[in-house]
Amino acid sequence: MKLTFRWYGEKDCIPLNYIKQIQGMSGVVTAVYDVPVGEVWSVSALEKLKSLANGAGLDMEVIESIPVHEDIKLGKPTRDRLIANYAENIRNCGKVGVKCVCYNFMPVFDWFRTNLYFKHADGSTSLSYSEEDFKKLDKHNLRLPGWDESYTSEQLNGLLKEYEGMTHEKLFDNLVYFLNGIMPACEEAGINMAIHPDDPPWDIFGLPRIVGREEDYDRLFKAVPNKHNGITFCTGSLGAGRFNDLPKMAAKYADRIYFAHLRQLKFTSDTDFYENGHQTSEGNVDIYSIVKALVENDFDGYLRPDHGRNIWGEDAKPGYGLYDRALGAAYLQGVFEAVEKDLKEKK
Numbered sequence: 001m002k003l004t005f006r007w008y009g010e011k012d013c014i015p016l017n018y019i020k021q022i023q024g025m026s027g028v029v030t031a032v033y034d035v036p037v038g039e040v041w042s043v044s045a046l047e048k049l050k051s052l053a054n055g056a057g058l059d060m061e062v063i064e065s066i067p068v069h070e071d072i073k074l075g076k077p078t079r080d081r082l083i084a085n086y087a088e089n090i091r092n093c094g095k096v097g098v099k100c101v102c103y104n105f106m107p108v109f110d111w112f113r114t115n116l117y118f119k120h121a122d123g124s125t126s127l128s129y130s131e132e133d134f135k136k137l138d139k140h141n142l143r144l145p146g147w148d149e150s151y152t153s154e155q156l157n158g159l160l161k162e163y164e165g166m167t168h169e170k171l172f173d174n175l176v177y178f179l180n181g182i183m184p185a186c187e188e189a190g191i192n193m194a195i196h197p198d199d200p201p202w203d204i205f206g207l208p209r210i211v212g213r214e215e216d217y218d219r220l221f222k223a224v225p226n227k228h229n230g231i232t233f234c235t236g237s238l239g240a241g242r243f244n245d246l247p248k249m250a251a252k253y254a255d256r257i258y259f260a261h262l263r264q265l266k267f268t269s270d271t272d273f274y275e276n277g278h279q280t281s282e283g284n285v286d287i288y289s290i291v292k293a294l295v296e297n298d299f300d301g302y303l304r305p306d307h308g309r310n311i312w313g314e315d316a317k318p319g320y321g322l323y324d325r326a327l328g329a330a331y332l333q334g335v336f337e338a339v340e341k342d343l344k345e346k347k
């Protein structure tokens with residue numbers, strides 16, 4: 001396991017040397033943020049990021065994310081050119097030592113919560129989801145922060161129109177087409193792709209979502225068996241689906257999990273939940289059993305603490321403050337150490 005920390009580049013309010021001060025931290029997970037989706041990142045932009053990370057004593061072996069252009073998800077004729085650009089990005093990442101690329105295939109929206117500042121009794125805040133608030137949203141007039149990219153209402157409505165009639169099967173075929181198109185570049189660059197699950201793992205706004213359940217992964221690996229086709233195992237996203245058995249899935253796919261996002265959430269009703277500190281005791285995600293399943297099945301990927309709360313007066317990007325993610329990093333290392341030592345003793 002290699003412990004990493006998400007860093008939003010030079011605009012991130014968290015300095016690299018603070019990240020380095022979290023003991024056990026091997027590197028940052030980052031991206032080139034100022035190039036429009038679909039265009040190629042230059043090697044020099046990647047080199048610059050890498051040298052900043054390396055200058056602070058951190059590696060840069062994971063990219064999160066290279067976003068996938070909507071035309072690829074839609075299967076439009078322009079996709080071949082865009083897939084070629086994506087492949088070029090992968091090769092460029094390989095040139096600077098990147099080993100893993102996280103991406104998602106969610107139409108239009110990335111991860112979705114209804115409140116970015118849910119207030120806990122102790123004064124901390126975190127992200128939360130309420131079905132009732134969700135139902136009140138007008139998809140044609142949305143301005144929710146938190147997406148890696150946001151749209152003007154005109155763009156959003158245009159996109160939603162293009163997705164009319166999109167089915168799960170068609171979207172899945174488009175994912176397979178995309179993966180088959182980039183696998184040769186992954187082989188060449190020695191890069192593993194790690195698809196992020198849909199968050200939450202069900203259709204939203206009538207848009208199909210196809211990566212959120214055990215059977216979705218079975219289908220994905222059957223369609224693209226290439227070993228460079230792998231997963232980001234995000235416990236917060238998959239865990240929002242009560243139908244998912246996370247320890248079982250972690251064990252089953254351990255050799256395809258190239259990146260793990262470990263985080264906590266607590267259900268307040270059948271559908272509603274808030275995110276919380278990482279410990280198993282703080283929610284419904286059994287972090288201990290997931291780590292155990294990963295370790296027992298020889299998980300050898302990257303790991304990062306994921307969404308934390310804003311605590312101790314920090315006013316950071318929701319989910320991405322320093323303090324609670326640092327606590328999460330310490331906790332996760334403790335769980336890994338205990339589970340690994342236990343396993344060694346038993347052998």
Ligand code: DNO
Binds near residue numbers: 065111148261
């Ligand atoms: C949320 C993140 C996601 C993730 C993308 C990957 O906090 O985990 O936005 O980066 O879905 O493409």
